[in-house]
């Protein structure tokens with residue numbers, strides 16, 4: 475059924491809001507709980523158990539104990555199990571969408587899109603699980619054989635952000651389980667409810683005890699420190715800010731843990747003067763406004779050729795003006811609130827700073843007011859290079875448009891950032907598109923396309939945007955070791 479806010483709250487009441495450890499729901503060892511809020515009005519939705527370090531250690535003990543049997547299951551069995559989880563998520567699309575909307579704030583229609591995208595990772599990895607391969611070859615100098623096989627890395631800590639509460643978790647859980655790794659999932663404190671439902675489904679479908687554990691906590695630092703200090707943990711996969719990613723990489727160094735890091739972005743969106751303008755504006759809307767701009771692959775800096783900059787900007791402004799900002803459960807809403815007061819303050823500061831330095835507001839430019847964390851869709855032009863918004867990740871519904879005159883200039887500006895996650899280029903000239911995409915220092919490039927995320931594509935960044943890839947053919951490799959056998963005949 476399609477939920478309204480009232481039925482979504484009833485759904486939360488029916489959900490277990492405890493920790494999920496070793497196949498059982500249980501309270502935190504300290505009895506601690508914390509409140510989860512609805513960003514549309516700041517109201518408390520419910521309370522969830524707050525995992526202590528001792529709980530996390532119990533979960534690691536369970537994951538470690540389960541690892542041997544789980545790693546020895548047949549890949550066909552793991553594939554079928556993941557496929558059943560995929561099917562069940564799809565069956566419960568409306569419930570997942572309601573939980574995402576309630577705790578994260580994105581409009582229901584967008585939340586349904588996340589459910590489809592998030593579930594798809596499980597289907598993708600179920601297909602990959604069944605197709606793990608090894609190799610057999612003669613040694614170059616003869617005499618023996620070189621045999622390789624893939625083996626699971628082992629118990630993995632999966633730390634996820636709040637912007638895609640389901641999808642950022644399924645792309646880690648799916649890969650880990652497909653590879654034969656057990657895992658500990660640490661959701662963002664703002665959005666634990668979506669994953670509580672996923673844990674319930676894993677339980678219903680008989681995912682063996684200890685294979686998936688769920689540990690919401692307000693003290694992520696203490697939890698990750700304790701787990702990463704423990705020799706039973708073999709891997710950490712993180713999606714979040716570059717600052718926290720660096721801390722985790724330093725912690726991982728002590729015990730030489732495998733790591734995967736999906737960190738911040740500062741996506742350039744380049745529009746050449748020969749671009750198909752309608753397509754470029756459609757792409758800009760997607761790349762900027764998906765998730766209200768709260769996405770690491772969001773277009774952060776629009777670089778538009780001076781010959782078409784005004785035309786592009788006018789069309790973009792018209793589209794921004796049409797966007798209805800509002801509560802996730804109102805079918806008219808196209809843009810939800812930001813996640814919390816801190817994020818709203820940050821976006822407000824970035825826009826105010828740009829305006830103080832000479833930027834011009836073409837639409838929006840301020841918060842909506844009221845109890846929710848809504849910010850008006852905003853287009854800024856004449857943004858000076860000294861403005862903070864020209865360098866920092868915005869994570870909000872604000873488009874900063876600047877102009878360029880030559881391809882070299884566009885490239886130089888696009889690459890003038892420590893980040894390198896996604897970039898976008900619009901041009902009808904195929905040679906230019908490919909030449910530019912090859913020289914863009916990002917892990918992903920949308921070529922005449924404003925959306926790159928796809929379970930079938932390798933998602934990840936270069937430079938300070940991270941290490942490793944999620945999804946695509948290589949996603950499962952992040953959870954596999956290559957074992958080499960030298961076999962004397």
Ligand code: ADP
Nearest residue numbers: 633634635661662663694695698713714715718
């Ligand atoms: P944001 O500021 O957008 O919330 P963060 O990078 O702080 O981004 O958060 C992403 C995830 O990292 C969340 O699940 C958060 O709880 C977790 N986190 C934050 N600090 C740490 C830390 N020191 N160790 C492990 N996880 C952390």
